[in-house]
Amino acid sequence: MPDTPYLIAAVLVTAAVTWGLRALPFAVLAPLRASSTVQYLSTRMPAGIMVILVVYCLRDLPLTEPRVLAPSAALAVTVGLHLWRRNALLSILGGTAVHVLLASTVLRS
Amino acid sequence: MGLGFVPLGIAYGVLVTHSGVDWWWTALSSAVIYGGSFEFLLIGMVTAAAPLGAIAVSAFLVNVRHVFYALSFPLDRVRGRLGRTYSTFALSDEAYALTAAEQARSWSSRRILWLQLFMHLYWAGGATAGALLGSLIPDSVTALDFALTALFTVLALDAVRDRRGDLPTPVLALLSALAARLVYPSQMLLVAFALFTAGLLARHVMTGRNTTSGNTTRRKPSHA
Numbered sequence: 001m002p003d004t005p006y007l008i009a010a011v012l013v014t015a016a017v018t019w020g021l022r023a024l025p026f027a028v029l030a031p032l033r034a035s036s037t038v039q040y041l042s043t044r045m046p047a048g049i050m051v052i053l054v055v056y057c058l059r060d061l062p063l064t065e066p067r068v069l070a071p072s073a074a075l076a077v078t079v080g081l082h083l084w085r086r087n088a089l090l091s092i093l094g095g096t097a098v099h100v101l102l103a104s105t106v107l108r109s
Numbered sequence: 110m111g112l113g114f115v116p117l118g119i120a121y122g123v124l125v126t127h128s129g130v131d132w133w134w135t136a137l138s139s140a141v142i143y144g145g146s147f148e149f150l151l152i153g154m155v156t157a158a159a160p161l162g163a164i165a166v167s168a169f170l171v172n173v174r175h176v177f178y179a180l181s182f183p184l185d186r187v188r189g190r191l192g193r194t195y196s197t198f199a200l201s202d203e204a205y206a207l208t209a210a211e212q213a214r215s216w217s218s219r220r221i222l223w224l225q226l227f228m229h230l231y232w233a234g235g236a237t238a239g240a241l242l243g244s245l246i247p248d249s250v251t252a253l254d255f256a257l258t259a260l261f262t263v264l265a266l267d268a269v270r271d272r273r274g275d276l277p278t279p280v281l282a283l284l285s286a287l288a289a290r291l292v293y294p295s296q297m298l299l300v301a302f303a304l305f306t307a308g309l310l311a312r313h314v315m316t317g318r319n320t321t322s323g324n325t326t327r328r329k330p331s332h333a
Contacts, residue, residue: 001129002158010155010164011138017168018144018175023197025179033185040313041306042181046209047272048282048309049177050265052301053202055286057258059297071255078259082266092113092259099255104247 067103074099111203111228113260114145118235120253121148125236126243128156135240140233143199145257147171174298177306178205188218199225201232206264211271281308 032038058075062068078095085091118139125135130152142148147168154164182205187196204225207213213221239246269279282305289301 001131002155006158007130007134007155008137009161010151011134011141013161013165014138014144014147014151014168015142017165018142018147018172019198021169021172021175022178022200023194025176026182026184026197029179032180037310037313038180041309042209044272044275044278044309045177045181045306046206047265047268047275048278048285048305049202049302050206050261050268051279051282052286052298052305053261054258054265055283055290056298056301057261059290059294070252071258074255075258075262078262079266082263088263088267089112091263092256093116095259095262096116096253096256100252103252 070099070102073102111207111224111231113256113263114203114228114231115235116253117145117256117260118232118237119239119242120256121145121152122236122239122241123243123246123253124149124239125152126240127248128152130156132237132240132243136233136237139236140229143201143229143232144168144172145201145232149254170296170299174202174302175200177302178209181209183208183213183216183221186216186218187221192218192222196222196225199229201225201228203260203264204228206261206268210264210268277312278309281305281312284308 029038058071061071074095077098078091081094082088082091121139122132122135125138126132138148138151142151150167150171151164154167178200182200184193184196187193207224208216208221216224265279272278282301285304285308286297286301288304289297293300
């Protein structure tokens, strides 16, 4: 295990960079918030950004291997449950349970 | 909804313990950094004793997507200096998704802050529990990381449903993501966000700048 000062420094460096990226753009963009272009973007960005994050999570799917079935089935269950019941927690837990079950039993890599 | 963070945090904690790092580091990193996707990558970097400069550059590249959130996160509704400071600190992807969504337009400052605080606690609590129990838990529990995919899937379905009739937006996002994945996989998120933003801007110019924003009954937009 790496030494303690290094481990703490790694956390502090990461935290500073992350917070900076979250906070500073507000100062820079503040004058722009009233513009019609920024308002146009702000109503459409949430849906698109979520779609991009889903694709990002699935970016390393092993498309040619049988174990691709675990995330695929889990995704289908998540979408199916959500379209059916509209209960976010149920959809997330259901999909995750299917993934853990398949990945740890039948589709062990 | 932030409860999805508990299984995800557990997966993170278990991974850290299984990499041979003490449990306190999980508690510290999950509470102080609070940026899940990079924390998963950071485990590999610290166990390989990567230089701090390399960690800073990687953190910047993975988290630079947050710059886009400043365009639509409702920070103007959060009151107080301390509240605003915390709100920007705890601006995770999930907090952004929940607070920038259509149904959150009427949320008060308190409601936004409590939501962010609870998500932060779920993440740090799940991670610490996972780290403490890590040695008792089999490796297969790392499959819990699917909770992140499931969470974004649910948020995407809700967000797309909120903008009924606006099919070009999710289609444009999907194409941007796939193009970024194929052309620039190492910086996929940043490239995808940039393509998507550029596409939206192009569409805005093409459909006429006088289109009222946020108006779901507006005329059918042309494809960008």
